[in-house]
Amino acid sequence: MPATLKIGITCYPSVGGSGILATELGRQLAERGHEVHFISYEMPFRLDTSPANIYFHPVNVNEYELFKHPDYTLPLSVKMAEISRQFGLDILHVHYAVPHAVAAILACQMLGTKSPRVITTLHGTDTTLLGKDPNYQPIIKHAIECSEGVTAVSQSLCEETKSTFGIEKEIEVIHNFFEPRKPAKTRRQVRDELGLKDEFLILHMSNLRPPKRIDHLMEIIAASKHREELRLLILAGGNFAPYVPLVRRLGIERQVLVKEYVLDIENYLNASDLGIYTSQHESFGLSILECMFYGHAVLTTDAGGILEVVVHGETGFTYPVGDTLSFVEGLDYLIENPDRLREMGAAGQERAGELFNSEKIVNQYINYYRHVLGDEAATGS
Numbered sequence: 021m022p023a024t025l026k027i028g029i030t031c032y033p034s035v036g037g038s039g040i041l042a043t044e045l046g047r048q049l050a051e052r053g054h055e056v057h058f059i060s061y062e063m064p065f066r067l068d069t070s071p072a073n074i075y076f077h078p079v080n081v082n083e084y085e086l087f088k089h090p091d092y093t094l095p096l097s098v099k100m101a102e103i104s105r106q107f108g109l110d111i112l113h114v115h116y117a118v119p120h121a122v123a124a125i126l127a128c129q130m131l132g133t134k135s136p137r138v139i140t141t142l143h144g145t146d147t148t149l150l151g152k153d154p155n156y157q158p159i160i161k162h163a164i165e166c167s168e169g170v171t172a173v174s175q176s177l178c179e180e181t182k183s184t185f186g187i188e189k190e191i192e193v194i195h196n197f198f199e200p201r202k203p204a205k206t207r208r209q210v211r212d213e214l215g216l217k218d219e220f221l222i223l224h225m226s227n228l229r230p231p232k233r234i235d236h237l238m239e240i241i242a243a244s245k246h247r248e249e250l251r252l253l254i255l256a257g258g259n260f261a262p263y264v265p266l267v268r269r270l271g272i273e274r275q276v277l278v279k280e281y282v283l284d285i286e287n288y289l290n291a292s293d294l295g296i297y298t299s300q301h302e303s304f305g306l307s308i309l310e311c312m313f314y315g316h317a318v319l320t321t322d323a324g325g326i327l328e329v330v331v332h333g334e335t336g337f338t339y340p341v342g343d344t345l346s347f348v349e350g351l352d353y354l355i356e357n358p359d360r361l362r363e364m365g366a367a368g369q370e371r372a373g374e375l376f377n378s379e380k381i382v383n384q385y386i387n388y389y390r391h392v393l394g395d396e397a398a399t400g401s
């Protein structure tokens with residue numbers, strides 16, 4: 021087996037944990053000498069193709085009047101086959117079964133015996149949303165069963181996937197990782213730009229999709245007895261406009277600051293005091309991990325894989341989905357107890373660095389690639 025591998029990566033290029041993870045994985049693989057080819061309809065939003073060994077191949081989607089809905093899966097599949105053939109890819113690592121694994125499997129069928137191995141990473145939605153839809157369920161099950169390797173970003177997602185699809189197939193759990201970057205601005209600079217003095221700054225970063233339960237988040241802020249001295253900063257990877265009426269109704273216009281499609285998240289992480297997440301589904305919670313890496317305690321629901329990331333009472337507090345009263349109690353307690361807040365933040369930072377560091381997780385992926393390619397020495401675990 022060659023010392024370095026040729027890997028095709030397909031992910032959703034839009035703002036979201038799966039794209040961020042796939043992009044950072046590709047960057048780290050390239051740094052270790054592997055050749056990485058991203059294949060997608062757009063450059064993943066954090067992708068930089070200037071370093072050696074990283075390439076981007078766009079998929080062109082033509083719109084034909086014949087199709088009521090434009091089709092992406094088939095041109096993606098054709099591009100995957102073309103790039104696999106041209107560069108002799110060993111692996112097609114796809115993030116999401118729909119439509120990426122389906123396209124990869126079709127590409128391999130076109131390529132015949134010279135096809136790469138397909139590894140599918142499940143990030144959540146394939147199981148928690150589309151897996152419940154009878155129009156998608158059978159094709160997702162098929163894509164999982166036909167992939168030569170399948171990984172899930174948490175044990176919780178692995179178990180839910182097996183029970184949702186009724187499959188026995190081995191699924192390797194490889195948690196998410198994060199590589200913190202140095203902030204380019206000081207905490208004071210960022211706070212000045214946000215118009216803040218010493219307010220307690222709570223951070224939420226997400227795409228604001230319905231499962232994030234932004235309504236619960238706003239209710240917590242409105243109910244805190246410290247609401248006059250706190251601010252909620254939302255780094256939004258989606259449109260915040262639908263939540264504006266709720267913010268007005270709750271009278272928290274002054275408390276809520278929103279910045280959309282931010283790239284330099286480390287500046288805002290550094291300027292914040294606490295992370296908060298009210299998700300109803302979360303297979304891992306990459307942005308929770310980002311908060312932990314910057315030394316912040318996190319208040320979060322106990323949904324899905326979050327409990328593999330946050331330890332209740334040690335690195336933050338976890339509560340049942342929708343338990344607004346407990347969230348408010350936890351928030352007020354941490355505002356009133358800065359030593360405890362610092363302690364929890366430090367414990368979270370240590371846990372993040374130990375369990376979810378890039379060195380460890382990227383090596384797990386490389387080992388798994390080798391295992392799938394038939395290297396007896398690679399354990400795949």
Ligand code: GMT
Binds near residue numbers: 038231305
């Ligand atoms: O959370 C989202 O809506 C975005 C979604 C994505 O596809 O980017 O995130 C999923 O993948 C992340 C990376 O593995 C996980 O950290 C998130 O928990 C997961 N989101 C959900 O399960 C809702």
